[in-house]
Amino acid sequence: MLKDRTATVETASSSDEFATHEIALRPRDVRFDFTKSPLHWIPGEPYASHFLTGFNLALPAGERWFCKVFTDALEYVKDERLREEILGFMGQEGVHAKSHDGAIAVYLGGHGIDVAPFLRQSDWLFGRLGSIIDQAEGPEGKRNAVIGEAVLVAAIEHFTAVLGDWVLNCRWDELGADPAMSDLWRWHGAEEVEHRHVAFNVAAYFRASYLKRIGLGLLASTVLYALFLRGLKFMVRQDQSLPNLGYPRLVWELHKAGKSGASPRIRTLLGSALRLFNPRYTPEKEGNTAQAVAYLATSPAARALHG
Numbered sequence: 001m002l003k004d005r006t007a008t009v010e011t012a013s014s015s016d017e018f019a020t021h022e023i024a025l026r027p028r029d030v031r032f033d034f035t036k037s038p039l040h041w042i043p044g045e046p047y048a049s050h051f052l053t054g055f056n057l058a059l060p061a062g063e064r065w066f067c068k069v070f071t072d073a074l075e076y077v078k079d080e081r082l083r084e085e086i087l088g089f090m091g092q093e094g095v096h097a098k099s100h101d102g103a104i105a106v107y108l109g110g111h112g113i114d115v116a117p118f119l120r121q122s123d124w125l126f127g128r129l130g131s132i133i134d135q136a137e138g139p140e141g142k143r144n145a146v147i148g149e150a151v152l153v154a155a156i157e158h159f160t161a162v163l164g165d166w167v168l169n170c171r172w173d174e175l176g177a178d179p180a181m182s183d184l185w186r187w188h189g190a191e192e193v194e195h196r197h198v199a200f201n202v203a204a205y206f207r208a209s210y211l212k213r214i215g216l217g218l219l220a221s222t223v224l225y226a227l228f229l230r231g232l233k234f235m236v237r238q239d240q241s242l243p244n245l246g247y248p249r250l251v252w253e254l255h256k257a258g259k260s261g262a263s264p265r266i267r268t269l270l271g272s273a274l275r276l277f278n279p280r281y282t283p284e285k286e287g288n289t290a291q292a293v294a295y296l297a298t299s300p301a302a303r304a305l306h307g
C-alpha cells in the first residue's frame with residue numbers, strides 16, 4: 001500500500017509544487033454571509049447560478065454519506081497514515097455539509113425557495129446507500145459493502161476534484177459573481193482538490209479491481225449527471241422569473257453558460273468521466289494542491305474567523 005501511494009505521489013511532483021503526503025488534512029472553520037447574495041448570483045447567468053445551487057441541494061446528504069462510509073471503513077484500515085487521511089477527509093466533508101446546509105437555509109430560505117421536496121429525495125437516495133452497509137449479512141458481506149461504497153465515493157471524489165479545479169480557475173470574478181457564493185464554492189473546491197487522493201488511496205488499500213472501479217465509476221457518473229440536471233430543473237421550476245424549461249432546453253442553456261465560462265462546459269464534465277476509466281488513472285492531475293492551499297490561505301470565509 002505504502003509503495004502504491006509513493007508511486008502516486010511521484011507522478012504528481014512534475015505538475016504540482018506539493019506532493020499530497022506533505023499536506024496534513026484538517027477541517028477549517030469558515031463563516032459565510034449569504035444575506036446579500038442574489039438568486040441569480042452570477043449576473044445574467046440564471047442557469048449557471050441554478051446549476052451550482054441545485055448541486056448545493058444534494059451535497060449535505062451526499063457528504064454525510066461519505067462520512068458514514070469512511071467511518072465504517074476505518075474498521076478495516078490498519079495503515080496509520082491512511083487512517084489519519086481518512087479522519088482529515090471526514091472532518092473536511094463534515095464542515096462542507098454544514099456550510100451547504102447553511103447556504104440552503106439562509107440563501108434559499110431568504111429567497112423564499114422551498115427546497116424540502118428535493119432534500120427529501122436526496123436524503124432518501126444517500127440514506128438508501130448507507131443502509132446497504134448496515135443491512136449487509138455477516139462480516140464478509142459488510143466488508144464487501146464497505147469496499148463497494150468506498151470505491152463509489154472514490155469515483156465521486158474524482159468529479160468533486162474536477163469541479164474544485166474548475167471553480168478555482170473559472171471566470172466568476174470577471175462576470176461579477178457574488179463574492180460570498182464564489183467563496184463558498186472556491187473554499188469547498190480547494191479542499192476537494194486538497195484531499196482528492198484520500199478516497200482513491202482507500203480504494204487502492206482495499207485492492208479494488210479495475211472491473212469494480214469501472215462499474216462503480218459508471219454508476220457514480222450516471223448518478224452525478226442525473227443529480228446535476230435534477231437540481232437545475234428543480235431550481236428553474238422554483239424561480240418564478242424563468243420559464244419552466246424541459247430537460248433538452250436546460251442542457252442547451254447549460255451549453256451556453258459553459259461557453260461563457262459561468263459554469264463548467266458539458267464536454268469538461270463528460271471528458272472527465274473518460275479519464276476516470278483509464279486503467280492507469282490517479283487523481284493527481286485533477287487539480288493543483290499548491291493553488292488550492294494558496295486559495296485556502298486567503299479565503300474570506302476562512303479569514304473571517306481570525307480577523
Ligand SMILES: [Fe+2]
Nearest residue numbers: 063093096192
Ligand atoms: Fe466536500
Ligand SMILES: [Fe+2]
Nearest residue numbers: 093157160192
Ligand atoms: Fe471531497
